[in-house]
Amino acid sequence: AKELGGDRFKVFTERMLDQAMQRMSLERDLRQGLANDEFFLVYQPVLRMKDRQLVGFEALVRWQHPSRGLLLPGEFIPLAEETGQILELGRFVLQEACSTMAAWQEQHPETEPFFLSVNLSGRQFSSLDLIEQVRSIIYKTGISASRIKLEITETTIMEDAENAVEKLRRLKNLGLTISIDDFGTGYSSMSYLQQFPLDNLKIDLSFVRLMEVSPENKEIVRAIVSLAHTLGLDVVAEGVENEQQEQTLRDLGCEYAQGFLYARPMPADDARRRMLETA
Numbered sequence: 001a002k003e004l005g006g007d008r009f010k011v012f013t014e015r016m017l018d019q020a021m022q023r024m025s026l027e028r029d030l031r032q033g034l035a036n037d038e039f040f041l042v043y044q045p046v047l048r049m050k051d052r053q054l055v056g057f058e059a060l061v062r063w064q065h066p067s068r069g070l071l072l073p074g075e076f077i078p079l080a081e082e083t084g085q086i087l088e089l090g091r092f093v094l095q096e097a098c099s100t101m102a103a104w105q106e107q108h109p110e111t112e113p114f115f116l117s118v119n120l121s122g123r124q125f126s127s128l129d130l131i132e133q134v135r136s137i138i139y140k141t142g143i144s145a146s147r148i149k150l151e152i153t154e155t156t157i158m159e160d161a162e163n164a165v166e167k168l169r170r171l172k173n174l175g176l177t178i179s180i181d182d183f184g185t186g187y188s189s190m191s192y193l194q195q196f197p198l199d200n201l202k203i204d205l206s207f208v209r210l211m212e213v214s215p216e217n218k219e220i221v222r223a224i225v226s227l228a229h230t231l232g233l234d235v236v237a238e239g240v241e242n243e244q245q246e247q248t249l250r251d252l253g254c255e256y257a258q259g260f261l262y263a264r265p266m267p268a269d270d271a272r273r274r275m276l277e278t279a
């Protein structure tokens with residue numbers, strides 16, 4: 001028995017060591033990846049539900065890792081957030097999204113205004129130079145700030161609640177719009193929410209998924225939409241994959257949608273073409 005316990009301990013420590021090594025190498029790869037331009041953005045269309053008109057895109061980060069291939073954010077954002085590397089990555093994302101918007105605006109000045117959503121991480125939102133960073137990127141790229149929508153999760157806003165009101169106000173003063181992301185996964189109350197200067201609310205895809213499972217879940221989504229409207233916010237549903245979900249969300253009064261039913265995230269050039277088809 002003692003022998004067995006020893007083995008088990010050995011297996012356990014080996015696994016821990018293995019995980020620590022993987023972490024360390026990912027951390028080092030992230031640093032190199034940032035230096036070597038291995039990150040890029042893809043863009044997923046957001047549509048108006050009543051007529052499926054394209055109204056904007058959400059920018060989503062990807063990593064073309066030199067040996068592991070294409071990595072999705074779930075595989076590196078959590079570690080980047082832990083190590084603080086998310087600050088540099090986040091700056092890249094904002095810079096890249098604004099440059100892309102600037103290029104599109106310059107090449108196609110005749111198109112209808114559409115927005116570009118950028119996800120902000122918790123650390124980025126709490127960082128002291130966020131406002132200055134946003135201001136300077138907007139200024140340097142020359143885009144109109146109203147074209148940029150910042151997606152900040154409900155959890156992030158609640159974690160930094162004392163500073164959040166002031167910070168969001170300053171971002172709004174720069175002309176940006178603000179979206180509360182992954183809504184429904186945090187614990188905010190209505191009275192709390194109304195203090196924050198927000199423009200729209202994104203229903204997390206887990207709710208869109210659950211909606212089909214039971215009538216109770218559909219009622220939860222109905223409540224979220226009605227809460228949003230009471231607060232004067234538009235609602236974007238994410239992860240819409242089929243027409244049944246689309247129909248239900250439309251019936252519930254949800255204004256905008258995003259999901260594989262309409263389009264997957266795509267490279268900048270495809271997004272630009274998509275935008276031109278709409279115009």
Ligand code: C2E
Pocket residue numbers: 044059060061072073074077090093119120121151181182205238239240241258259260261265
């Ligand atoms: P999110 O902000 O909730 O973004 C939506 C995610 O849902 C994206 O995954 C998108 O590809 C995926 N999605 C869209 N439509 C559908 C659908 O119909 N079905 C399914 N199953 N999925 C759909 P992605 O690109 O893997 O990003 C995952 C998360 O990583 C994002 O969730 C966001 O929290 C984070 N993330 C992505 N890009 C960035 C970034 O530039 N900065 C930061 N801080 N976080 C990012």
Ligand code: CA
Pocket residue numbers: 058119151181
């Ligand atoms: Ca988002």
Ligand code: CA
Pocket residue numbers: 181182204205238
């Ligand atoms: Ca989500």
Ligand code: CA
Pocket residue numbers: 153181182
């Ligand atoms: Ca999210």
